[in-house]
Amino acid sequence: MNLEELKTRVNTHEGLSRRDALKLMALSPVAASVLAGTAAPTPLEAAASNATGKIVIVGGGSGALMVLARLRRALANPDITIIAPNEKHVYQPGQIFVAAGEYEPEDIIFDNTGYIGEDVTWIKDEVETFDPDNNKLTTKNGTAVSYDYLVVATGVQYHxxxxxxxxxxxxxxxxxxxxxxxxxxxxxxxxxxxxxxxxxxxxxxxxxxxxxxxxxxxxxxxxxxxxxxxxxxxxxxxxxxxxxxxxxxxxxxxxxxxxxxxxxxxxxxxxxxxxxxxxxxxxxxxxxxxxxxxxxxxxxxxxxxxxxxxxxxxxxxxxxxxxxxxxxxxxxxxxTAAVDAVANSMLGWQKGTAKGWLEVDRETLQHRRYKNVFGIGDVCGIPIGKTGGSARHQGPIVVGNLIALMEKKEELPLKFDGYTVCPLKVSYGKIIMAEFNYDGLAPSFPLDPAQPRWAWWMFDLYMLQPMYRYLMLNGLM
Ligand SMILES: Cc1cc2nc3c(=O)[nH]c(=O)nc-3n(C[C@H](O)[C@H](O)[C@H](O)COP(=O)(O)OP(=O)(O)OC[C@H]3O[C@@H](n4cnc5c(N)ncnc54)[C@H](O)[C@@H]3O)c2cc1C
CATH class of the missing domain: 3.50.50.100 (FAD/NAD(P)-binding domain)
Known part of the structure; x- marks a missing residue:
């Protein structure tokens, strides 16, 4: 089967072996160039900093793992604890494709353990209370944990x-x-x-x-x-x-x-x-x-x-x-709301429309009152950006700014522009790839972002999952 046949099959909704398609996409010139381009290491790599301090990351989803991977690479002597209950990781964007009959449930559940290295202390529990005035937190089973720096990545809670x-x-x-x-x-x-x-x-x-x-x-x-x-x-x-x-x-x-x-x-x-x-x-x-x-x-x-x-x-x-x-x-x-542990703590916005969500600066992602605390992902009380795409763009910002703080730099160097992405599936075989930020539309490719396209469907269905699993969660893009 070649790409033309693949396209015909999708457009006519014929049955399609996902693995055949994955193989084809991985071999296609577009896929190869995207993967090659996006896999390039970012500036904060390879033990660039000798900064020290105990970092605690809370959460085991997209944002937490992206930050973890980058910190482990960027710090010469990382001292990192992650508090996350989940040994399995859910690729949540794929939930839509399972519903639509395009993925099997097992396509969206991965083993989390491979992302959390042996040099990391993993507490398999959930945080119950945060005490940021004393740089401490307590887990559900009663373990007290102190930190020098905290990254909150607890996502959202459904109600x-x-x-x-x-x-x-x-x-x-x-x-x-x-x-x-x-x-x-x-x-x-x-x-x-x-x-x-x-x-x-x-x-x-x-x-x-x-x-x-x-x-x-x-x-x-x-x-x-x-x-x-x-x-x-x-x-x-x-x-x-x-x-x-x-x-x-x-x-x-x-x-x-x-x-x-x-x-x-x-x-x-x-x-x-x-x-x-x-x-x-x-x-x-x-x-x-x-x-x-x-x-x-x-x-x-x-x-x-x-x-x-x-x-x-x-x-x-x-x-x-x-x-x-x-x-x-x-x-x-x-x-939805922020998880209770955040919403009921001093870490959440205490009033206003974002009440309960993590009170971080919308650009530096540093907590506005507790300067040794940063946030990534859905938990952040910022105007837009509850997507994995946002978390991907926030990862380098959080890590760069956290390391600048650890190195006692006077200013945090990096700013998040509010990037988010919605691959809006408007039919089987067509997606509007809506990418935008605090200022409006922000397409990554020179194409009309409002136009529904078959190419985005193929990209989302066959390429994003492996890119997420092998590159994004490893902090490589
Ligand atoms: C149906 C659906 C479709 C989506 N489609 C897209 C899409 O097309 N594109 C896109 O970019 N994004 C999409 N998303 C959004 C994307 O999945 C999330 O934005 C992303 O996962 C956010 O990452 P996160 O780390 O903030 O939270 P999550 O990945 O949700 O992880 C939160 C983690 O925190 C843990 N946790 C919670 N409470 C505690 C606690 N008290 N202590 C310790 N750990 C805790 C959880 O167990 C979990 O491991 C979709 C989501 C859904 C549900």
């Missing part, structure tokens, strides 16, 4: 229970799914297979009726903000490719489809192409009656009031109401 009538153990029953569900401490991602079964159940129902399918998105910060829409388009296309259909409702607490106007415009075109999607903006899921299959939303909206002659404009009046919607199938994206 299904904040939706009345719902709990995580109800997923997979009564037409309810959530691709997000996982137990990262145990190294499992059951939401992926639950949603794969849900795709099939919707497909089965669409053979005899036109089911109503609701996809929800909450108002809290989300990891992978495009996740709910990925499920929306893939589950719709899963039907379409067999000439089946359903009524899809995208019920989002947001007022738009995407924060970047160019991407928003492109998604609107995608939705028109489907022709069976209704958007319900300003709708936050607050209750589920699983038996009756009714979802209740808190709907906020504005209506036009009196004309104000002085301001020369209409007064806009805020309104709210509860809206009930019957459904046959519902995909729920849970509200």
């Amino acid at each position: 299904y229970e904040q939706i009345e009538g719902l709990s995580a153990d109800m997923l997979g029953k009564n037409g309810i799914a959530s691709v997000y569900q996982s137990d990262l401490a145990a190294g499992t991602a059951e939401g992926a297979t639950i949603t794969r079964d849900w795709f099939k159940a919707v497909h089965e129902a669409a053979k005899t009726s036109k089911p109503r399918v609701i996809i929800t998105q909450p108002s809290t910060p989300l990891k992978c903000g495009g996740g709910p829409q990925k499920i929306l388009y893939l589950s719709d296309d899963f039907l379409k490719r067999d000439k089946l259909s359903a009524d899809f409702i995208f019920a989002t607490a947001s007022e738009k489809l995407f924060s970047i106007p160019e991407i928003e415009a492109s998604i609107q075109k995608v939705q028109k192409g489907y022709g069976n999607i209704t958007n319900k903006f300003g709708h936050e899921l607050i209750r589920i009656d699983a038996e009756k299959k009714i979802a209740t939303f808190h709907h906020t909206y504005q209506v036009q009031g009196e004309f104000d002659k002085d301001l020369n404009e209409y007064d806009m009046i805020d309104k709210e109401e509860e809206v009930e919607m019957a459904y046959d199938f519902i995909h729920v994206t849970p509200p």
Whole structure:
């Protein structure tokens, strides 16, 4: 099979051996150049610093492992402890591909032990309390650990229970799914297979009726903000490719489809192409009656009031109401927050919209009050960036700035620009690769980032997983 045949197979949705495709992609000129370019060592390599001090990293996911690998290489005499419960690592972006039937569950679970070297002290536990005033923390089993420097990489915590009538153990029953569900401490991602079964159940129902399918998105910060829409388009296309259909409702607490106007415009075109999607903006899921299959939303909206002659404009009046919607199938994206240990500590923002999330400077990623503390990944209370792509860009910043601090430099040299990436799967075989930062669009390649492309689908499906596993987690890109 050559690349042309591969392309035809994907576009016609024929069966495809993933391993054949992986082999082909690894041999293709594009893949080779990307891998060669991105694998080049970054400046902070090869025992560049003699700085000393005990560093504790908390977490065992993407951000923690990327920082760990870089610190081990950059320090001549590393003294690093990692506190992480998980011996298995979940490649979370792959949860979507498992749901869509493109990956097997085993494609997204790796052994974590290979990333944590023997020179590192690994405490297989979770932090229960942080005491940053005394440079100490305590784990769930009661071990007290002190540190000179701390890196927090604990990710997010899901809160299904904040939706009345719902709990995580109800997923997979009564037409309810959530691709997000996982137990990262145990190294499992059951939401992926639950949603794969849900795709099939919707497909089965669409053979005899036109089911109503609701996809929800909450108002809290989300990891992978495009996740709910990925499920929306893939589950719709899963039907379409067999000439089946359903009524899809995208019920989002947001007022738009995407924060970047160019991407928003492109998604609107995608939705028109489907022709069976209704958007319900300003709708936050607050209750589920699983038996009756009714979802209740808190709907906020504005209506036009009196004309104000002085301001020369209409007064806009805020309104709210509860809206009930019957459904046959519902995909729920849970509200999220920082993990309790951070949210309940002095490390979290103490007030404001980011309350509870780690209070780091949005550029240096140094804690704003505790200068020997840094953050990486989803836990950070910064305006954008809850993606693995953000963590990848944050890794060198955190390590460079931490080492500068250890070396008693007066200023932290590196600044995070807010980079994040959403490979928005708009159908089987097409992705909009939305890369942006604090200033707006930030494409890595000279291509229109709003354009859905087959090449991005191939890149995401076949190349990102090995790049993540062998390069990113080893701090090599
Ligand atoms: C369905 C889905 C699709 C996604 N798609 C994409 C995508 O296409 N592209 C992309 O870039 N990103 C994507 N992401 C987001 C990406 O996976 C995360 O942003 C990334 O994993 C964040 O890394 P992290 O280290 O901050 O957190 P995580 O990787 O989630 O790791 C958190 C770690 O902290 C540990 N932990 C938690 N609490 C404690 C504690 N108290 N003590 C010690 N350890 C603790 C956990 O066990 C875990 O090991 C997706 C995520 C999901 C769920």
